Amino acid sequence: MIGEADRDASDLLLEQVNRARSNATPLRIQGSNSKAFLGHEVAGEVLDTRVHHGIVDYDPTELVVTARAGTPLRELLAALDAAGQRLPCEPPAFGEEATVGGMVAAGLSGPRRPWAGSVRDYVLGTRLISGHGTLLRFGGEVMKNVAGYDLSRLLAGSFGCLGVITEVSLKVLPKPRxxxxxxxxxxxxxxxxxxxxxxxxxxxxxxxxxxxxxxxxxxxxxxxxxxxxxxxxxxxxxxxxxxxxxxxxxxxxxxxxxxxxxxxxxxxxxxxxxxxxxxxxxxxxxxxxxxxxxxxxxxxxxxxxxxxxYCPGATDTPFQPLAPALLRYHRQLKAQLDPQGLFNPGRMYAEF
Incomplete structure (x- = not known):
């Protein structure tokens, strides 16, 4: 179901990424910026995903919804609610204009998390603009990188450090009686x-x-x-x-x-x-x-x-410091998807 106000602006986002690649310009990826208080402040040219919005496909009988990253989360939840369904992971919005892309990038889950699972558990597939200036699709086509990771789920909680999420397919479930x-x-x-x-x-x-x-x-x-x-x-x-x-x-x-x-x-x-x-x-x-x-x-x-x-400036390490082995894996993944370090540099860790 695609409304009149929906807009596919993936070409514009891709153009901005490729321009940044050519100029070696860091990009600060954001939607409504409702979760800017998490992590380090990022210096860079703003890439606003809200120009790319709308529910691409939703058939309640299939229990799957696909939406562009800039779609307001409240619009997605309203569409699910009208069909008697929900996102069981209960993601917090922290703002009326929170977006679907920001929900996945932050990977935050609500009070139902221990019983229903996390945001990551409901991500079935994604489309992503990588640091190579290409639009990739993960999940539905079971595309994985050479290490065998399911990248569609690794993007949940990545805070935009791996690429620009442009589209997400999510599993949904009926609301309880x-x-x-x-x-x-x-x-x-x-x-x-x-x-x-x-x-x-x-x-x-x-x-x-x-x-x-x-x-x-x-x-x-x-x-x-x-x-x-x-x-x-x-x-x-x-x-x-x-x-x-x-x-x-x-x-x-x-x-x-x-x-x-x-x-x-x-x-x-x-x-x-x-x-x-x-x-x-x-x-x-x-x-x-x-x-x-x-x-x-x-x-x-x-x-x-x-x-x-959750308090900006209260500590130099807002996220838990990584063990050396885990830090090495993070660096390798970052290098494969964003070799120039363009996307949200330093947002999570100073090392990348």
Whole structure:
């Protein structure tokens, strides 16, 4: 379904990339710039993907939607909602004008992540302008590089460092028939214990967070299973909009103050020994921390996870430093797709 306002501007984007190649001009790839607070600031000529927009193909019976990178995320979600479907990974937008390309490039997932999967898990295929000045297609044609990587999924979370995403095909799923959110009073240690226990049982959990002495849980599925789970767990019914506020950082916890850190950790990890305000998300696998401590990434590494700073300028390493072997792989991949280092140089790491 292609609307009158849709526009295929892939030739214009390709022309800008080739002009940058000829002049060795770095490019700052962006859509609405809603996630500019993540990573280092990039100096370069702006390549705005929003000129290239529109839903290219969507057949609800196939559970696949294809959209151009500059398509507003809200338009894509509205089209899915009208058909009774959704992106299960629940990506945050951080702005009304967030784009589909930015969603994939950032690779951020919402509260449903542990149960439904990440953005990467729903990327079926992509089109990409590489640093060689060519328009490539991955996924549908199972095109891989010489190392055998599925590049369509590697682009998720690459923050534009590997190329200009021009089009994305995503797997979608039907919305659940019923949902209910509840709140139970308990401390963080009790909450983590309960979540570990419930994770081994057939409960229709789809979100779990802890803040201010309360465990918040979302139940999704058939009416009978949701009702039975509510009767078993008890708790006060709360507005489902809580999860949107959490996902978009609109809860009071995220108000201005100390630097905000996101920690991705293996389960089960107990309460963290770090000063500051803590919010537990993803049933414990994701922690939000407001602190001025300078040992967050060290602790995350020791616990087998990683930490990202969401506060520009608060640290020289907003993303978790890479181990030498992993850094080598990143450099090799960057060199293959962007040999001149044109795309978002230094956005993630100073080394590339």
């Amino acid at each position: 019923h949902h209910l959110s509840i709140r139970l009073e308990m401390d963080s240690a009790q909450a983590l214990g309960k979540l570990a226990e419930w994770g081994r049982q057939p409960l229709p959990l789809s979100a779990a967070s802890h803040e201010d002495g309360c465990l918040n849980v979302r139940l999704e599925g058939g009416e009978g299973s949701v009702s039975a789970a509510h009767q078993r767990l008890g708790g006060e019914v709360i507005d489902d909009q809580y999860w949107t506020a959490l996902n978009e950082h609109r809860l009071p916890f995220f108000d201005e103050g100390l630097p905000l850190w996101r920690l991705s950790l293996p389960n089960p990890i107990g309460p963290l020994a770090l000063p500051g305000a803590h919010l537990i998300d993803w049933a414990g696998a994701q922690r939000w921390l407001k602190t001025d401590a300078d040992t967050v990434q060290t602790l995350a590494r020791e616990l087998g996870g990683h930490a990202t700073c």
